[in-house]
Amino acid sequence: MYRIRFHGRGGQGMKTASRILGTAFFGSGFEVQDAPLYGAERRGAPIFAYVRAARRPIHERGVIDRPDLVVVADDTLVPIPTAGVMAGLGERSVLLVATGEEPAVWRDRLQLQGPILTLPIAAEERAELRFVGASCAAAAARLIGVISWADLERATQQELAPLGETVVVENLRRGRAAWDAFAPHEGLVVEGAEAASQVDERPDWIELPFEAARISAPDIHVAATSTEVRTGLWRTIRPVIDYDRCHRCTWVCSTLCPDSAIAVDTEGAPRIDLDHCKGCMICVAVCPTHAIETIPEGEAKHAESEEARP
Amino acid sequence: MSESHYRHMKDLPSTHLLGAGTAMCAGCGGLQAVHEVYDVLGEKTVFVNAAGCMTLLSVYPFTPFRGSWLYTSMASAPAGAQGVRDALDLLVAKGRLPANDDLQVVVLTGDGAAYGMGLSSTSGAIDRGLDFIYLCYDNEGYANTGQQSSPATPHAAHTATDSGVLGHPGFKKDLFGIWVANRPAYAATVIGTEPLDLARKIERAKDMRGPRLILALAPCPSGWGFDPGEMAEIGRLAVRSGVWPLKEYDDGRVVHTEIRRPRVPVEEYLVRQERFRHLFEPERNDAELSAIQARIDAYWECVD
Ligand SMILES: Cc1ncc(C[n+]2csc(CCOP(=O)(O)OP(=O)(O)O)c2C)c(N)n1
Numbered sequence: 001m002y003r004i005r006f007h008g009r010g011g012q013g014m015k016t017a018s019r020i021l022g023t024a025f026f027g028s029g030f031e032v033q034d035a036p037l038y039g040a041e042r043r044g045a046p047i048f049a050y051v052r053a054a055r056r057p058i059h060e061r062g063v064i065d066r067p068d069l070v071v072v073a074d075d076t077l078v079p080i081p082t083a084g085v086m087a088g089l090g091e092r093s094v095l096l097v098a099t100g101e102e103p104a105v106w107r108d109r110l111q112l113q114g115p116i117l118t119l120p121i122a123a124e125e126r127a128e129l130r131f132v133g134a135s136c137a138a139a140a141a142r143l144i145g146v147i148s149w150a151d152l153e154r155a156t157q158q159e160l161a162p163l164g165e166t167v168v169v170e171n172l173r174r175g176r177a178a179w180d181a182f183a184p185h186e187g188l189v190v191e192g193a194e195a196a197s198q199v200d201e202r203p204d205w206i207e208l209p210f211e212a213a214r215i216s217a218p219d220i221h222v223a224a225t226s227t228e229v230r231t232g233l234w235r236t237i238r239p240v241i242d243y244d245r246c247h248r249c250t251w252v253c254s255t256l257c258p259d260s261a262i263a264v265d266t267e268g269a270p271r272i273d274l275d276h277c278k279g280c281m282i283c284v285a286v287c288p289t290h291a292i293e294t295i296p297e298g299e300a301k302h303a304e305s306e307e308a309r310p
Numbered sequence: 311m312s313e314s315h316y317r318h319m320k321d322l323p324s325t326h327l328l329g330a331g332t333a334m335c336a337g338c339g340g341l342q343a344v345h346e347v348y349d350v351l352g353e354k355t356v357f358v359n360a361a362g363c364m365t366l367l368s369v370y371p372f373t374p375f376r377g378s379w380l381y382t383s384m385a386s387a388p389a390g391a392q393g394v395r396d397a398l399d400l401l402v403a404k405g406r407l408p409a410n411d412d413l414q415v416v417v418l419t420g421d422g423a424a425y426g427m428g429l430s431s432t433s434g435a436i437d438r439g440l441d442f443i444y445l446c447y448d449n450e451g452y453a454n455t456g457q458q459s460s461p462a463t464p465h466a467a468h469t470a471t472d473s474g475v476l477g478h479p480g481f482k483k484d485l486f487g488i489w490v491a492n493r494p495a496y497a498a499t500v501i502g503t504e505p506l507d508l509a510r511k512i513e514r515a516k517d518m519r520g521p522r523l524i525l526a527l528a529p530c531p532s533g534w535g536f537d538p539g540e541m542a543e544i545g546r547l548a549v550r551s552g553v554w555p556l557k558e559y560d561d562g563r564v565v566h567t568e569i570r571r572p573r574v575p576v577e578e579y580l581v582r583q584e585r586f587r588h589l590f591e592p593e594r595n596d597a598e599l600s601a602i603q604a605r606i607d608a609y610w611e612c613v614d
């Protein structure tokens with residue numbers, strides 16, 4: 001059975017990628033499961049989708065915990081523990097990262113046992129990654145090596161048809177490029193063994209005694225605990241205020257930021273709360289003096305770590 | 311009418327009550343409206359939330375609110391509000407809650423609930439004169455479950471359930487009109503991208519008693535198909551094109567709080583959203599575009 005997990009951010013098309021791959025597998029005669037993980041999170045938040053494909057009926061259920069292939073559409077997710085990108089990667093698991101960096105950098109950084117490949121993403125595409133879904137699906141199909149281009153093409157058309165002809169054409173073009181680029185690695189992904197119940201480790205159960213409703217009912221005694229959730233991790237682009245150009249009209253940016261992520265300091269200047277700013281860029285669009293710049297999050301992080309160096 | 315606190319943009323609240331870190335999408339128009347409303351209502355507010363996107367605001371143990379929040383089924387938020395209101399009244403009557411610690415009861419609901427299955431319980435609550443604010447963030451579809459059509463979906467919009475070339479065959483229901491027909495204490499339409507107009511209306515509603523509607527158009531990047539950063543522009547175009555009239559009902563009269571002349575052609579609003587792209591590509595659908603424009607013009611002719 002093949003087990004493939006796609007990681008990305010809500011809105012980057014990983015759900016679509018898994019659908020394309022699932023449909024292509026199905027068109028090639030496989031039994032298929034394909035499901036996105038629905039959580040409370042939304043566009044910009046880390047999400048994943050997964051595909052199981054086998055020649056026989058699939059009895060395994062739930063999230064894939066031992067993947068044969070993991071595809072990551074957004075390399076900023078790799079260091080985020082809650083995104084779970086690295087979960088269950090074994091000796092033979094292949095990791096494919098869409099990134100602007102070289103494979104060697106990733107091998108050095110992650111020190112995995114299995115192979116690491118990269119899908120090159122140009123810097124100017126980083127922020128949006130609009131078409132990365134079809135490229136990821138095509139690269140995955142080629143790495144698996146049991147799906148023909150014709151089946152993949154048909155699946156891409158079928159899944160993207162509602163988005164209109166232009167989108168289909170552009171995705172096919174990019175998908176084909178990825179398909180061709182990964183020809184040297186055709187068949188690198190090896191089918192994993194059927195899971196047997198004996199393989200599963202017994203969970204470490206914790207006994208929870210039954211409590212009266214007064215104790216067991218959800219009750220929060222502090223205001224606005226949501227600030228413990230770092231939605232700043234969703235951001236792929238960062239708003240940066242140029243205080244020389246800022247006119248201190250905070251009623252504009254601070255009011256219109258949907259996420260209460262722009263505070264006003266005692267001097268009347270706006271302060272962006274980077275722990276929570278989701279990078280929607282509404283403040284950039286509404287600022288009358290164009291005082292807010294947009295920079296890719298990766299670049300900003302890099303600059304920060306450079307600065308932190310002694 | 312007393313003078314408003316909010317005379318200029320400058321007067322808008324500069325500290326925000328709604329906590330950051332919620333699960334709403336980047337660029338959510340609904341969240342923008344909710345945070346602006348909360349800033350004016352203040353901490354002494356209890357929210358009764360019908361199932362929809364906003365029920366993901368509070369996921370135990372995380373909440374952006376500074377007080378209590380109750381999650382109800384889609385159709386029954388006004389019934390939940392009745393229970394909360396009654397409990398508060400009893401506590402105050404028995405002296406267990408000082409009168410000045412009484413809370414404002416606010417239903418927070420999506421359009422799917424408000425325009426559809428929640429209408430019956432809403433109607434009952436208005437008939438009983440329930441003292442509550444009914445805040446509907448209208449993203450014109452069942453957004454939480456993938457933007458299926460709702461009775462608030464505009465004509466011709468593409469949704470998950472109306473994905474054919476013609477889009478949604480129905481017409482957006484007039485919820486404001488339905489409320490006005492019920493003679494509530496107050497009713498207003500607002501949008502987060504016009505925060506001054508919004509703040510003035512919430513300020514007025516806050517000091518009234520009885521059933522009060524706040525109907526907020528909520529541009530939704532995920533459901534409508536646009537980049538999150540364009541949300542403010544789309545909201546402004548909704549007002550400037552006349553698609554979303556800003557108005558209020560008070561003392562038996564409907565008054566428009568913003569009358570734009572000239573109005574921006576509605577096309578400029580539509581063309582920025584994926585859900586209307588089929589009206590422009592692969593061929594322009596002139597007939598549909600003029601019909602949409604004509605309906606807007608007809609509305610404003612009765613106002614002008
Ligand atoms: C009776 C009932 N039917 C269906 C659902 C599933 N459901 C949860 S949220 C939702 C969409 C609600 O749409 P709306 O009220 O417009 O809120 P939005 O999701 O757009 O915020 C649906 C259908 C439900 N919770 N209850």
Ligand code: SF4
Pocket residue numbers: 241245246247248249250251252253254270286287288289290291292
């Ligand atoms: S809107 Fe722009 S100029 Fe005004 S306070 Fe915000 S950053 Fe400064």
Ligand code: SF4
Pocket residue numbers: 239256257258259260261262272273276277278279280281282283284
């Ligand atoms: S990009 Fe600007 S408007 Fe958007 S969440 Fe961040 S600070 Fe707020």
Ligand code: SF4
Pocket residue numbers: 042333334335337338339340341363449453454528529530531532533
């Ligand atoms: S789907 Fe729309 S309404 Fe729901 S959280 Fe996302 S942007 Fe907001």
Ligand SMILES: [Mg+2]
Pocket residue numbers: 362420421422447448449450451452453454460
């Ligand atoms: Mg809705």
